Amino acid sequence: MKKEEFTGLLEERAKEAERIVLSYLPKGEGPQAKVYESMAYSLESGGKRLRPLLMLESYRLFSQGQKEEWVHPFMAAMEMIHTYSLIHDDLPEMDNDELRRGRPTNHIVFGEAMALLAGDGLLNLAFETVADALQQHAEDPVYLSRGIKAFGILSKKAGCDGMLGGQVADMLAEAKGEPCGEKELLFIHAHKTSALLQAPLMIGAVMGGASEEQVLCMERIGYNLGLAFQIQDDILDVTGSQEKLGKPIGSDEKNAKSTYVSIHGLEKAGKKVKELSDLAERELLQLPGDTQFMKEIFSYLTERDY
Amino acid sequence: MKKEEFTGLLEERAKEAERIVLSYLPKGEGPQAKVYESMAYSLESGGKRLRPLLMLESYRLFSQGQKEEWVHPFMAAMEMIHTYSLIHDDLPEMDNDELRRGRPTNHIVFGEAMALLAGDGLLNLAFETVADALQQHAEDPVYLSRGIKAFGILSKKAGCDGMLGGQVADMLAEAKGEPCGEKELLFIHAHKTSALLQAPLMIGAVMGGASEEQVLCMERIGYNLGLAFQIQDDILDVTGSQEKLGKPIGSDEKNAKSTYVSIHGLEKAGKKVKELSDLAERELLQLPGDTQFMKEIFSYLTERDY
Numbered sequence: 001m002k003k004e005e006f007t008g009l010l011e012e013r014a015k016e017a018e019r020i021v022l023s024y025l026p027k028g029e030g031p032q033a034k035v036y037e038s039m040a041y042s043l044e045s046g047g048k049r050l051r052p053l054l055m056l057e058s059y060r061l062f063s064q065g066q067k068e069e070w071v072h073p074f075m076a077a078m079e080m081i082h083t084y085s086l087i088h089d090d091l092p093e094m095d096n097d098e099l100r101r102g103r104p105t106n107h108i109v110f111g112e113a114m115a116l117l118a119g120d121g122l123l124n125l126a127f128e129t130v131a132d133a134l135q136q137h138a139e140d141p142v143y144l145s146r147g148i149k150a151f152g153i154l155s156k157k158a159g160c161d162g163m164l165g166g167q168v169a170d171m172l173a174e175a176k177g178e179p180c181g182e183k184e185l186l187f188i189h190a191h192k193t194s195a196l197l198q199a200p201l202m203i204g205a206v207m208g209g210a211s212e213e214q215v216l217c218m219e220r221i222g223y224n225l226g227l228a229f230q231i232q233d234d235i236l237d238v239t240g241s242q243e244k245l246g247k248p249i250g251s252d253e254k255n256a257k258s259t260y261v262s263i264h265g266l267e268k269a270g271k272k273v274k275e276l277s278d279l280a281e282r283e284l285l286q287l288p289g290d291t292q293f294m295k296e297i298f299s300y301l302t303e304r305d306y
Numbered sequence: 307m308k309k310e311e312f313t314g315l316l317e318e319r320a321k322e323a324e325r326i327v328l329s330y331l332p333k334g335e336g337p338q339a340k341v342y343e344s345m346a347y348s349l350e351s352g353g354k355r356l357r358p359l360l361m362l363e364s365y366r367l368f369s370q371g372q373k374e375e376w377v378h379p380f381m382a383a384m385e386m387i388h389t390y391s392l393i394h395d396d397l398p399e400m401d402n403d404e405l406r407r408g409r410p411t412n413h414i415v416f417g418e419a420m421a422l423l424a425g426d427g428l429l430n431l432a433f434e435t436v437a438d439a440l441q442q443h444a445e446d447p448v449y450l451s452r453g454i455k456a457f458g459i460l461s462k463k464a465g466c467d468g469m470l471g472g473q474v475a476d477m478l479a480e481a482k483g484e485p486c487g488e489k490e491l492l493f494i495h496a497h498k499t500s501a502l503l504q505a506p507l508m509i510g511a512v513m514g515g516a517s518e519e520q521v522l523c524m525e526r527i528g529y530n531l532g533l534a535f536q537i538q539d540d541i542l543d544v545t546g547s548q549e550k551l552g553k554p555i556g557s558d559e560k561n562a563k564s565t566y567v568s569i570h571g572l573e574k575a576g577k578k579v580k581e582l583s584d585l586a587e588r589e590l591l592q593l594p595g596d597t598q599f600m601k602e603i604f605s606y607l608t609e610r611d612y
Contacts, residue, residue, distance in 0.1 A: 093419045
């Protein structure tokens, strides 16, 4: 696939994913309408829609074009969870960030109390969305069996043994004020970054009818892809251009933050990204369906300079 | 039932509910263990265990002693959601409370960042617990059908059209710095207080096999009980003794907070509590099973002086 062709296709699919995600956001009315506005502000604030997009692509590998609406509510729930984690992560007691993707963060616009509740609201809404989907298909044993597994994966990967656990470990490491060791760093990346890539890949597979073995394969792919993505992020914080990245570089060093780069150096970090991407790709090729586009996404994520 | 008999029974049942709830809290290990400690601190911090207790009693009305473990995970999820809402409500950007039930609040002990994540963790764990329960009973269509309904009720009543919506409206009303009107006050109470009483009553009924009509009856009971409970709370803030209540009185007036009492006066407030409790009791008597103990709980909640 040519680069322009891929870029166009990616943009199109991201828009598709975004449309689907946003369709699950209720229009708020009544005295609590403001919280829906605050939730919408962050959910609509762009981003690559990577997680719902990956979920849909994973679904397509297994479902052969059947009943795509089966996976839609999980795409929405996935992006709601990702978005809530960003809102809470930006709060003053966490990273205290005032800008995200070039826009003021939620608490800057809506105040800290509302941002807290909007984050809670999105996490809750993710599960309301899943509950609605299960209730709508209550008479369909195939959907129920898959949907309940997907619900389990979503809640586990978002929770304290998943993404949230990574946030906790990261926050504690920063609070200590000294660089953390390699083992701890791996834990943080595997949970904070990989868990929310594993979830969409696995849920897409489950909803599309993949075997247990194939779902486990997706879990390994998400793990390696997440680590590669994170190390590439750390490399770009050293070698990248502020212009292309849209954020200041050198922030890890400034914050005395441990990264794969600070521990092993740039050269080894680059090799590690390659090694992890190759691993992810190799596993991907064993899966059914047309994996070409997914492979291109992997390369896009791990070879990017932006 | 004599007063001492009731008090003894209530204590016993609260302990039973507590034992069940706490059994669903994982022992944390690894770099994220601290968040489990923080979650446990608040989940173990006593309270009347009113919501899981009501859920179990509601279940018992319909299930005739069968398979009580069916409702256990929902009891735990219910109390986790109640507890997360308290942790976040106590944060500086919300009520900024340093004491709850005589103990330092979560963020005073664990810091604000950890309290934020522990709240998120409990909300997430509530749904992990529900997902586990559904997966464990994946082969049982009766359980699944009831469990999915219960999941829907839990997520709706906790969300932006339920408890969280009440929190939002309450926070916005306080931020305005002027007393709110009666309609807005009713919205706040119906959502902030009633929603999390409706949920356990309804879920207990659903899991116990109640008809749709009976579940709706429980919803109305929870609505009226919640309002009565809240107005009684407001009355006690004026007439109560600090010693019995274990918290300062007069705080509503100090904070220029609208309450049913500030709008209608003490006498009308007292009558309203009686009217709402009678309504709740009358509906309760139409339900099957031995409703005596539940009736006593209602009186205990709406006639209390502590």
